[in-house]
Structure formats: C-alpha cells, structure tokens
Amino acid sequence: MSRLYKFLPGLIICFFTAIFSFYLGEKIPLVGGAIFALMFGILLNLIFHFDDKYLKGISFTSKKVLKFSIVLLGFGLNIKQVLEVGKISLIVMIFTLSAAFGFGWLFGKLFDMNWKLSSLISAGTGVCGGSAIAALSPVIEAEDSDVTYAMSATFIFDIVMILLFPIMGKMLSMSDLSYGLWAGTAVNDTSSVVAAGYAFSDKAGEFATIVKLTRTLSIIPITIIFSYINQKKKSQESRSSSFNIKKIFPYFIIFFILAAIFNSIGFVSTDLSVNLVKVSKFLMIMALSAIGLKTNFRDIKKSGFKPMIHGFIVSIAVVIVSLGVQFFIGQI
Structure with missing residues (x-):
C-alpha cells in the first residue's frame, strides 16, 4: 500500500489533466485529447x-501506464483486416513505410538530428501518428522533449492534410477506393484519416479507416526493429560485446500482439473490444499528460526548426509515394 501511495500525488495530477484533455478532445476531435494533454x-x-x-x-x-495503454490498443486491431484490404493496400503500405523511414534516416543525417527524434517523427508519419510515437518512445528510450516535438509535428501536418486531401482528390478525379487508400496510407492519426476520408465520400471514409487500422499493425515489426537498433547502439557506446536478445522483444509489444490475436479469433466480444480501446485512449492521454509535465520547454526550443522541416519532407514523401505506387499499379 505504501508503494502505491508514493505514486498517488503524481497519478492524481495526470488523471485530472487527462479527464479535461479527453473531454476537450471529444469536443474538438481535429486537435484530439493527446495534443491537449501535452499542451x-x-x-x-x-x-x-x-x-x-x-x-x-x-x-x-x-x-508504465503508457505501455499498458499500448497493450489495450491491441484489442482494437484485427489481423483478418490485413487480408480484407487486399494485396494492393499492403503493397502501398510497404512503400510508404519505406519512404517514411528511408527519407527520415537520410534527412535526419543531413540535418544532424538526434536519431531518436528523427525515428519518432518517421514513425508518427509512416505508421499511425501519436500511437506509433507512444509505442516507439519507450523502446528506444526517447527523451520526453523528443516525444512532445514529434507529436506536435505530426499534429500540424495532419491539420494540413485534412484540409488539402479532399480538394486534391477531387482535382485528380480519384475513385472512392483509390482516395480511401491514399488517405489511409498517407494521413497520420486515425481521427485525421476519418476526417479526410469522409470529407471525400462515405465509401472513401470507410475504406480509409480499414486501411489505417491495418497500417497500425506495422507497430509490431517497427518496434522490434528499433528495439534491436537501440540495443545495438547501446552495446557499441559501452564498447561491450554483450547483447541482450530478450530486450529486442519488449514485453508490452508481446502482450499487444496477444491482444490483437485474441481480438482476431473472436475471443473478445465487440462491445468489450470497443470499451478496452476507449480505456486505452484515455490511459494514453493520461501518459502523454505526464510526458508534458516532465517536458522542459527549453529543451524543445533547443531542437530548433530542423526537425519540423524534417517532418514536412517525410510527410510529402509519403504522400507522393502513396500516389505514385497507386498510379504505377493502375489503381489511379
């Protein structure tokens, strides 16, 4: 009981900050609870x-709460959706993910950026916005200021995409399917994908949402790959030949996979799945409020504008690659 009590004052602050942020996020979904929590x-x-x-x-x-929220997020994913969206969607996703991390690595090097911040921005842009950043940050042991910066950058680009995507889709005379695939693979956060998709048409919105949820499953290989990279870098920095293979597979990602499997085989009812995802979102907002509470604004200012430019370039690359691949395979 005494162990719990020492955490209680901080937990209470995070809890009430999360309630207020969650409420505002529901009222203003364009911004979302995560951004309010950080702010x-x-x-x-x-x-x-x-x-x-x-x-x-x-x-x-x-x-700890952040990791638990990621585990619960798994109950909202269905591995069968990978088969439902078809191989065309998977091909586009493979190329957009490659573009996000490829351009992210290249411009991270050119701008002499902290590799962890560069990776977080790439994950937020290529995978699924805040959820990917939240999942990757403990794996690579990122600084709180890096998480905040990456979240902010992703949010700004999402706002721009929500406004421009429907206009560009009409200009390009895209079908509901091709536009839904484009929005689902190129727009970052789930709420932003829904907004951009349904702004075009109901069918485009439905397909974009399915593609986006499928894209979220790439959290699994991405976190494992970056866990390996982080462990490798740490062993090189310490000049140690020892390498802990167990740390490559973070326990919360293993539970995340199990949660997705249980949901996919019908072990979890639809109502329970929906409620667990709601709890996951609240706990993630709570964790992000804690990250904000630990973030020194001066540390964010030190990063300057280079990471924002980096994120802009990666976002543009993902948008163009998604369109280009669809054009090449005859989807547009």
Missing part, C-alpha cells in the same frame, strides 16, 4: 515546479 502538461510544468513527491507518480504514468 496542458507543458503549461502546468511552466507554472508549477513539481518536487519528488509528484514526480514519482508522473514518471510512473509516463512509462
């Missing part, structure tokens, strides 16, 4: 100076 967390950190009494619970929330 309020940073603002509270600027106003108040939290001592160790609060920091223990805040740190617990940003790490």
